[in-house]
Amino acid sequence: MTVIYLDNNATTSVAPSVLSAMLPYLTEFYGNPSSMHRFGGQVAKALQTAREQVADLIGALPSEMIFTSCGTEGNNTAIRSALATLPDRRHIITTQVEHACVLNLCKTLEKQGYRVTYLSVDAAGQLDLMELEAALTGDTAVVSTMYANNETGVIFPVEKIGALVKSAGALFHVDAVQAVGKVPIHLQNSSIDFLTLSGHKFHAPKGTGALFVRRGVRFRPLLIGGHQERNRRGGTENVAGIVGLGQAAALAQRNLDAMASVQALRDHLEQSVLATIPDTVVNGRGSPRLPNTSNIGFKYIEGEAILLLLDREGICASSGSACTSDSLEPSHVLRAMGLPYSVLHGSIRFSLSHYTTLAEIEQVLRILPEIVGKLRALSPFSSDEEGWLHARDAALMSSV
Amino acid sequence: MWNYSEKVLELFYQPLNQGVIADTEEPGFAVSRGEVGSIACGDALRLHLKIDRAQDRIVDAKFQTFGCTSAIASSSALTEMVKGLTLDEALAITNQDIADYLGGLPQQKMHCSVMGQEALEKAIYHYRGIPFPHQEEEEGSLVCTCFGVSAERIRKVVQQNHLTTAEQVMSYVKAGGGCGSCLSAIDDILAEVAAAKGMTTLQKINKIQAVLAGLRPHLQADGGDVELFDIHGDRVLVHLKGACGSCASSFTTLKEVIEERLRQEVLDSLVVEAV
Known part of the structure; x- marks a missing residue:
């Protein structure tokens, strides 16, 4: 069966040109870039090229880039570094809709005595800057927010956030894992001190990433080791992965303009679904969003069931439904947006890439109404029965 | 991705007995329903049973389910399992029986089988006019x-x-x-x-008495009653007065309700015998 891959916020395919750039570094050029001989030295040169390519993609300097193994490492490194360099400050601000690696790190830090503020979002997934302003104090060491949300694609106004953070004298970290390669980012005149990116979200292999640390911002490494990455990240470099990351960054930069056609496909998908399937909503629609992401709530049916029926047709998507994870609670992002339960459990994320075709979207649009119809026929809930449903919800909520 | 059995996937892709059973005017038959879960919880089942009154037997079963793959498969399995059973036979079905019928469920999905068993119990209790013993909406509990x-x-x-x-x-x-x-x-x-499991006889008697004391007002309201006579190990001997003295099925049900309550609240190996 041919696969229609609409789960590019989870991970992407390795671009053919990325793979071919990497291969020599897994075969012929296996030297250690730290070695004194020319055989290793030519590998060090390849790392430098990759560093320039990644820096160019986000408008930074090559010396501001630290190669990492993944987004989680970047986020952990940045937040812990900020806290270590401002030891007198014991307050962290983040948001309720961050990735688990930031939320769980913050929970751990709370146990270690830090105070953490989790900013709320509105129904469109957007922050209230007044709430941020009120939360900032002289004790705030770091503010960590996403650039764009992985589930809804909602983009935060990072420069506005950054201006407030700077006026409080705190450090500003941005988790841009979902944004890099999808929207233009220029860090040269930015208020961002740290920015995390991850290679496998833009057609580099898994296990690659980078952390931007603004020149002049003090830094403490997470991994203590050798002199690699100018003493900022110990450990022999993942050479082939870094070369792939660089190649993918160059490719993403060339393709940034073509994101408009990805967005056209995404908009076509959304508009057609809304027009042909009743009782559907696009989550986060009121906010600026990533061009490739669509989070659609199909009322009265459950996400895992939708995913399995899509999967049977070779269509890959994802869901924040409780049933798709070990957790019993649906997506923390959609809950933070205060979406009704009738939408919450039936929300599906479609995330496109440059490789997505119109024919694939048309195929999804052919299949989706059938799937939704089949599950709605099974469901005891419908818009006609909002009465029962609301009575049950009210009974449940009143007991909480 | 969950590791679902083939039977789960089969009943999910092609569910049997989906739909509703409308109320019937047909003499000798009744339709009863059991609802469990809510949209807030992420899964809900409405089970419909058509019951032959004279035979005390389920002649048809259908389901409506909001939920994931295993919730839909569990509901469909349940309807297949209960068709043709007497109500007493159906009440003996446990959630594990439903999971077994499906060739097993992932541990994290066992609640889907529990939902099926509870809806079945609710539908039968509703038909028999017995108050459901564990009303989750009940304040304070x-x-x-x-x-x-x-x-x-x-x-x-x-x-x-x-x-x-x-x-x-x-x-x-x-x-x-x-x-x-x-x-x-x-x-x-x-x-x-x-x-x-390690109670003394005296502790057991005290607990049983407490449970029966809680049940008596409900039974008395319907003209029934229960009194502890004696206990021998796990056998609980009671004097029992049915809600309608002559009706054998209600007598059996009453015994079962008491037994179930005692098993839940005192010890799961207890057996109630009327003397």
């Missing part, structure tokens, strides 16, 4: 407020499935899977059930 789960429901699932950890309880009835603030209360229930 909730242990898990996130998912609306009462202590009685937790106790029952712990006893029936021999659960020993709060994590297992979470998989079976979701309790503790939200904010987690009730996890210590769940531990207490687990400890209580474990301790009950």
Whole structure:
């Protein structure tokens, strides 16, 4: 069966040109870039090229880039570094809709005595800057927010956030894992001190990433080791992965303009679904969003069931439904947006890439109404029965 | 991705008995329904049973389910399992029976089978006019407020499935899977059930008396009654007066209701005998 891959916020395919750039570094050029001989030295040169390519993609300097193994490492490194360099400050601000690696790190830090503020979002997934302003104090060491949300694609106004953070004298970290390669980012005149990116979200292999640390911002490494990455990240470099990351960054930069056609496909998908399937909503629609992401709530049916029926047709998507994870609670992002339960459990994320075709979207649009119809026929809930449903919800909520 | 059995996938892709059974005017037949869950919880089942009154037998069963793959498959399996059974036979079905019929369920999905068993029980109790013993909406009895789960429901699932950890309880009835603030209360229930297995006869009698005292007002309101006569090991001998003295089926049901309540709240090996 041919696969229609609409789960590019989870991970992407390795671009053919990325793979071919990497291969020599897994075969012929296996030297250690730290070695004194020319055989290793030519590998060090390849790392430098990759560093320039990644820096160019986000408008930074090559010396501001630290190669990492993944987004989680970047986020952990940045937040812990900020806290270590401002030891007198014991307050962290983040948001309720961050990735688990930031939320769980913050929970751990709370146990270690830090105070953490989790900013709320509105129904469109957007922050209230007044709430941020009120939360900032002289004790705030770091503010960590996403650039764009992985589930809804909602983009935060990072420069506005950054201006407030700077006026409080705190450090500003941005988790841009979902944004890099999808929207233009220029860090040269930015208020961002740290920015995390991850290679496998833009057609580099898994296990690659980078952390931007603004020149002049003090830094403490997470991994203590050798002199690699100018003493900022110990450990022999993942050479082939870094070369792939660089190649993918160059490719993403060339393709940034073509994101408009990805967005056209995404908009076509959304508009057609809304027009042909009743009782559907696009989550986060009121906010600026990533061009490739669509989070659609199909009322009265459950996400895992939708995913399995899509999967049977070779269509890959994802869901924040409780049933798709070990957790019993649906997506923390959609809950933070205060979406009704009738939408919450039936929300599906479609995330496109440059490789997505119109024919694939048309195929999804052919299949989706059938799937939704089949599950709605099974469901005891419908818009006609909002009465029962609301009575049950009210009974449940009143007991909480 | 969940590791579902072939039977689960088969009944999910092609569910049997989906739909509703309308109320019937047909003489000798009744339609009864059992509803469990809510849209807030993430799954809900409305089970429809058509019952032959004279034979006390389920002649048709259909379901409507909001939920994931295993919730839909569990509901469909349940309808297949109960068709043709007498109500007493159907009441003997446990959630484990439903899981077994499906060739097993992932541990985290066991609550789907529990939902089926509870809907079945509710539909039959409703038909027989018996108050449902563990109303989760009942004020004050909730242990898990996130998912609306009462202590009685937790106790029952712990006893029936021999659960020993709060994590297992979470998989079976979701309790503790939200904010987690009730996890210590769940531990207490687990400890209580474990301790009950080593009760003295006097402790057992006291607990049984307490349960019966709670049941009597309900029974008396319907013209029935129960009184403890004696206990021999796990055999509980009672004087029993049925809600309508001449009706054998209601007499049996009454015995079963009392037995079930005692098993939930005192010891899962108790057997009630009328003397």
